[in-house]
Amino acid sequence: MVAKLLDGKELSKEIRNKLEQRVKILKEKGIIPKLVVILVGEDEASKVYVRNKHRAAEKVGIKTIDIKFPKNITEKELLLHIKKYNEDNSVHGILVQLPLPKQISEEKITCAIEPEKDVDGFHPVNIGHLFMNNPHSLPCTPHGIMQFFEKYKLPIAGKNVVIVGRSNIVGRPMAAMMLNNDATVTVTHSKTKNLSEFTRQADILIAAVGRASFIKKEDVKPGAVVIDVGMNRNGEGKLVGDVEQKGVAEVASYLTPVPGGVGPMTIAMLMEQTVKFAERSVQIVNRKVSNS
Numbered sequence: 001m002v003a004k005l006l007d008g009k010e011l012s013k014e015i016r017n018k019l020e021q022r023v024k025i026l027k028e029k030g031i032i033p034k035l036v037v038i039l040v041g042e043d044e045a046s047k048v049y050v051r052n053k054h055r056a057a058e059k060v061g062i063k064t065i066d067i068k069f070p071k072n073i074t075e076k077e078l079l080l081h082i083k084k085y086n087e088d089n090s091v092h093g094i095l096v097q098l099p100l101p102k103q104i105s106e107e108k109i110t111c112a113i114e115p116e117k118d119v120d121g122f123h124p125v126n127i128g129h130l131f132m133n134n135p136h137s138l139p140c141t142p143h144g145i146m147q148f149f150e151k152y153k154l155p156i157a158g159k160n161v162v163i164v165g166r167s168n169i170v171g172r173p174m175a176a177m178m179l180n181n182d183a184t185v186t187v188t189h190s191k192t193k194n195l196s197e198f199t200r201q202a203d204i205l206i207a208a209v210g211r212a213s214f215i216k217k218e219d220v221k222p223g224a225v226v227i228d229v230g231m232n233r234n235g236e237g238k239l240v241g242d243v244e245q246k247g248v249a250e251v252a253s254y255l256t257p258v259p260g261g262v263g264p265m266t267i268a269m270l271m272e273q274t275v276k277f278a279e280r281s282v283q284i285v286n287r288k289v290s291n292s
């Protein structure tokens, strides 16, 4: 078997084109969707993200404001900046790039962002809604992954889904989304014993580990759908996934490439969420006007 590649570049372009129309309508109403992205210090994956996100936003017509802080910024100072953007009515979305330096609590920062502006869907309130199968704002990476299943009509209900990795930004919300779509979900991590025994049972295998070419051909059930979330630099500085792509492509039915797979979809979902929040802000204003 030679796996079909799930083209995230193409699908994200399709999504962005639809968004462009929605942004046009908003602009006619005098609203420009605005996203604030806060980057603290230097993180390789985050830098790639900032660059690509900026390009995508420009194409769609979203205004993004990139704020960079040195890695020694205090938690208190960062919280003050978040408060300022929470209170600014022209800002529809706020994103703080993770990971953060050690002196700053990621939990505190995540909780400080207004849930209505939480484009990442990381706030406990939004995570709670997701786990109750009534999502308000969805984490962009797993949400982007779900788009592949929809676009390519890949069934989820009743399938064995195995996720490698349990981070708050990928593994855990991915598990909730797959469960909401009636899959049987297994979440594995660094303490999992005999990992390969689990991965080989997967009809759908999702690798979010952060280790270059970690999942090999022999870890994959023939015919499985394999999603590679990894974004690692190899020895030559080349971007590689968590899946050993060449070998796995020989056994999987579908596979997301790196680059050009999950990454562009994450960005497309971030754009969509920002536009959704901007649209919601118009509805809130309309409601206030009709009530007065």
Ligand SMILES: NC(=O)C1=CN([C@@H]2O[C@H](COP(=O)(O)OP(=O)(O)OC[C@H]3O[C@@H](n4cnc5c(N)ncnc54)[C@H](OP(=O)(O)O)[C@@H]3O)[C@@H](O)[C@H]2O)C=CC1
Pocket (backbone or CB within 6 Å): 045, 141, 164, 165, 166, 167, 168, 169, 170, 171, 188, 189, 190, 191, 192, 195, 208, 209, 210, 211, 229, 230, 231, 232, 262, 263, 264, 266
């Ligand atoms: N394409 C995209 O849009 C995005 C890509 N990424 C990329 O995806 C990857 C994962 O990101 P993220 O979830 O943030 O990473 P984290 O480092 O937060 O989490 C990694 C997870 O993998 C688990 N893990 C580590 N080593 C092993 C092992 N040997 N066996 C089994 N499990 C293991 C860890 O287990 P434990 O919990 O026990 O420590 C942890 O749960 C990275 O390469 C990142 O750059 C991330 C976000 C978006």
Ligand SMILES: Nc1nc(=O)c2c([nH]1)NC[C@@H]1CN(c3ccc(C(=O)N[C@@H](CCC(=O)O)C(=O)O)cc3)C=[N+]21
Pocket (backbone or CB within 6 Å): 045, 046, 048, 049, 052, 095, 096, 097, 098, 099, 120, 140, 141, 169, 231, 239, 258, 259, 260, 261, 262, 263, 264, 266, 267
């Ligand atoms: N609060 C927060 N939310 C995140 O969603 C978040 C984060 N912090 N921190 C960092 C990780 C990483 N991440 C990426 C998303 C897209 C690409 C991406 O565009 N990848 C291209 C790379 C192409 C190139 O080389 O330029 C691709 O896969 O094709 C990369 C990385 C989001 N993350």
